[in-house]
Amino acid sequence: DAGVIQSPRHEVTEMGQEVTLRCKPISGHDYLFWYRQTMMRGLELLIYFNNNVPIDDSGMPEDRFSAKMPNASFSTLKIQPSEPRDSAVYFCASRSSENTEAFFGQGTRLTVV
Amino acid sequence: GQQVMQIPQYQHVQEGEDFTTYCNSSTTLSNIQWYKQRPGGHPVFLIQLVKSGEVKKQKRLTFQFGEAKKNSSLHITATQTTDVGTYFCAGPYTGTASKLTFGTGTRLQVTL
Numbered sequence: 001d002a003g004v005i006q007s008p009r010h011e012v013t014e015m016g017q018e019v020t021l022r023c024k025p026i027s028g029h030d031y032l033f034w035y036r037q038t039m040m041r042g043l044e045l046l047i048y049f050n051n052n053v054p055i056d057d058s059g060m061p062e063d064r065f066s067a068k069m070p071n072a073s074f075s076t077l078k079i080q081p082s083e084p085r086d087s088a089v090y091f092c093a094s095r096s097s098e099n100t101e102a103f104f105g106q107g108t109r110l111t112v113v
Numbered sequence: 114g115q116q117v118m119q120i121p122q123y124q125h126v127q128e129g130e131d132f133t134t135y136c137n138s139s140t141t142l143s144n145i146q147w148y149k150q151r152p153g154g155h156p157v158f159l160i161q162l163v164k165s166g167e168v169k170k171q172k173r174l175t176f177q178f179g180e181a182k183k184n185s186s187l188h189i190t191a192t193q194t195t196d197v198g199t200y201f202c203a204g205p206y207t208g209t210a211s212k213l214t215f216g217t218g219t220r221l222q223v224t225l
Contacts, residue, residue: 031211043156043201043215056212091155100146100205102213104155 004105006092012111018080021108023092024073033102034067034077035091043091049075050097082112115140117204117216125222132192134219136185136202143205145178145185146213151198156215192223 005024013019025032033048047057052069060067064083069075079086089109093102116139126132136145144163148156160169162178162185169176175188185202199220203213 033212035215042217045212045214048212050211093156100144100161101158102146102156104157107155 004092004094004103006090006105006108008108009106010109010111012113013082015083015112016081017112018078019082019086019110019112021077021090021092021110023075023077023105025075025092025094026103027073029094029096029103030072031095031097032069032075033093033095034075035093035104037089037091037107038087046077079110082110084112087111115204115206115214117202117214119200119202119216119219121219122217123220123222125224126192128194128223128225129191132189132196132221134187134200134202134221136187136216138183138204138214141182143182145182146203147176147185147187148201148203148215149198150201150218154198156201189221192221194223194225196221197223 004026007022030051034046036044036046044059046059047067048055049069065079067077087110089107091104091107093104095102119136144161146161147159149159150156160176165182166180167178173190177186187200189196199218201218202216206212206214
């Protein structure tokens with residue numbers, strides 16, 4: 001298995017633009033997590049899904065953020081409109097229900113200018 | 114809310130010296146996990162501890178879970194430059210075992 005795949009790896013966008021981050025979890029994993037990492041706030045959980053259903057989105061900072069998981073092999077995190085303070089590394093992670101070990105993707109480094 | 118703190122935030126050692134990072138939770142944890150993140154990389158799972166007082170070893174790394182299950186430590190013996198990175202502990206949210214609270218992390222720098 002190729003592991004958790006995220007795209008793009010890097011994204012530079014102007015303030016006000018829409019940004020969409022993509023994630024393909026490991027096949028067979030039924031949990032998917034979106035994290036944001038910054039120097040100031042560390043690793044923050046934004047939202048997680050179980051069997052494609054959003055379970056907890058209490059970490060989503062604002063209404064500008066939304067996440068979807070239309071099927072077991074794909075998820076998106078969208079920011080609209082983006083702001084400079086959204087600049088961070090966004091990680092997607094997945095795990096199976098039989099194992100608590102989380103597998104992280106390579107991350108997307110987002111820069112909003 | 115639940116908090117997981119780690120100390121120190123940063124440590125710089127010379128190769129061959131030992132290193133320890135400590136993890137403290139504001140609540141009792143059912144288990145604790147440790148992850149390593151290399152510079153520019155992503156967190157990678159190292160180990161999970163479940164039992165009170167549990168000690169596990171992986172080569173030069175020794176992991177311990179406290180008796181009260183509110184703290185944990187990671188000790189590296191005779192550090193090498195390949196140990197460079199940030200070490201995170203992570204515990205399940207109280208009442209919601211499905212999601213993890215990550216600690217603040219300890220960044221380790223090793224020089225020759």
